[in-house]
Amino acid sequence: MRQVPTATFGNNRFKFGLFCANCNGGMTFSRAPERWACEWDDIVEVSKLADDAGIEFVLPVAKWRGFGGDSALWDKSFEVIAHSGAIAAVTKRIGVFSTIHTPLMTPAYAAKAIATIDHISHGRAGLNIVCGWNQDEFDIHGVTIDGEKRYEHGLEWYRIFSKLMEGGAPFDWDGEFYKLKHAFTDPVSIQRPRPAVMSAGFSNKGRDFAARAADILFTNSAELAMGESVVRTARDYAARHGRHIDVYASCLYVCRPTREEAEDFYYHVAEEMADRETTSRFKRKRIAAATDGEIQFSPETEVPPVPRHARAMGKFYSGSIPGVYPVVGSPDDIVEELARMSAIGVSGSSLAFVNYKNELPFFVQEVLPRMVRAGLRTP
Numbered sequence: 001m002r003q004v005p006t007a008t009f010g011n012n013r014f015k016f017g018l019f020c021a022n023c024n025g026g027m028t029f030s031r032a033p034e035r036w037a038c039e040w041d042d043i044v045e046v047s048k049l050a051d052d053a054g055i056e057f058v059l060p061v062a063k064w065r066g067f068g069g070d071s072a073l074w075d076k077s078f079e080v081i082a083h084s085g086a087i088a089a090v091t092k093r094i095g096v097f098s099t100i101h102t103p104l105m106t107p108a109y110a111a112k113a114i115a116t117i118d119h120i121s122h123g124r125a126g127l128n129i130v131c132g133w134n135q136d137e138f139d140i141h142g143v144t145i146d147g148e149k150r151y152e153h154g155l156e157w158y159r160i161f162s163k164l165m166e167g168g169a170p171f172d173w174d175g176e177f178y179k180l181k182h183a184f185t186d187p188v189s190i191q192r193p194r195p196a197v198m199s200a201g202f203s204n205k206g207r208d209f210a211a212r213a214a215d216i217l218f219t220n221s222a223e224l225a226m227g228e229s230v231v232r233t234a235r236d237y238a239a240r241h242g243r244h245i246d247v248y249a250s251c252l253y254v255c256r257p258t259r260e261e262a263e264d265f266y267y268h269v270a271e272e273m274a275d276r277e278t279t280s281r282f283k284r285k286r287i288a289a290a291t292d293g294e295i296q297f298s299p300e301t302e303v304p305p306v307p308r309h310a311r312a313m314g315k316f317y318s319g320s321i322p323g324v325y326p327v328v329g330s331p332d333d334i335v336e337e338l339a340r341m342s343a344i345g346v347s348g349s350s351l352a353f354v355n356y357k358n359e360l361p362f363f364v365q366e367v368l369p370r371m372v373r374a375g376l377r378t379p
């Protein structure tokens with residue numbers, strides 16, 4: 001078997017992961033008719049375009065229930081393992097992540113699924129570990145999230161997963177959460193010692209978990225200054241465990257030929273067509289689920305209309321998902337902002353759009369070459 005080291009996604013200073021194209025809605029609580037409808041053939045098309053453009057990875061969201069309301073954000077979603085197996089088969093270079101809810105899939109199931117995708121893709125699989133936060137979604141499975149212990153559970157889950165991926169003789173496991181007999185998996189992943197692992201979290205426990213288990217911490221940020229402290233603490237946490245971790249930011253991109261066009265569109269989607277009621281419900285849910293009280297947005301759950309910003313880069317409107325940083329402007333504006341992120345130590349971001357098919361081609365054509373000229377990416 002050809003063995004390749006775990007993908008590090010190459011040498012670009014600022015990397016991208018096409019995010020959430022497996023769910024409807026375009027990362028905004030909005031009723032805008034232009035928003036992403038999430039049709040399978042369109043997902044394939046944008047994934048292939050991202051692959052050809054040298055985008056580093058595709059990252060689908062694990063979703064079981066959306067947020068309802070007029071925006072119906074993420075009410076429709078394709079299951080991630082099936083999604084990633086299929087995307088792996090129709091792409092050539094791009095990393096293909098699967099997001100797995102640790103309370104919903106056993107480590108042995110995940111090891112087999114991720115190893116399978118690693119073989120389909122010839123060494124491009126990745127794992128995004130999420131420990132769960134939204135009980136409504138888990139009610140579909142009849143599973144209760146243990147808010148206090150979810151990261152401890154996740155860590156044991158990860159240890160079993162990585163031991164399985166090492167290969168070798170069957171082993172027994174007698175842990176707090178799992179009692180296993182003769183655990184093994186075959187085939188193991190092509191990437192050694194295991195495919196790249198990322199974890200999406202914000203709380204201190206979430207960052208500590210990522211520092212122990214992941215190569216990448218994907219995190220939310222309400223502002224760039226907050227991003228800087230997140231990068232610092234994540235690196236400190238990792239250093240305590242003798243590890244290094246990269247930090248990626250969760251972003252929504254609105255890029256148009258001129259700043260004015262980008263700001264008009266962003267205002268239209270995220271404010272004029274905002275579904276305030278659902279934004280407010282989302283905030284209440286997130287706050288209730290934040291066990292150590294750490295959230296990445298203001299605790300105010302009323303969502304009043306927001307007047308038009310003089311400059312919308314990094315600013316939120318009523319329909320914005322709290323913590324998903326809006327990168328809005330002309331191609332030059334976007335590259336300038338990404339240079340600022342890179343300067344504070346952010347290694348990359350999720351790449352999400354209101355409508356991926358309409359907007360990714362322009363981004364690829366105009367932003368990526370400018371990033372090369374700015375020294376943020378190589379051709």
Ligand SMILES: Cc1cc2nc3c(=O)[nH]c(=O)nc-3n(C[C@H](O)[C@H](O)[C@H](O)COP(=O)(O)O)c2cc1C
Nearest residue numbers: 061062099130133200201202203206218219220250
């Ligand atoms: C980039 C990114 C991707 C995420 N993907 C998922 C997902 O697919 N499914 C999910 O239930 N939660 C997802 N989350 C939520 C996180 O797993 C986590 O619960 C949330 O960020 C709160 O962090 P905390 O638990 O550390 O407070 C994601 C978060 C981020 C920033």
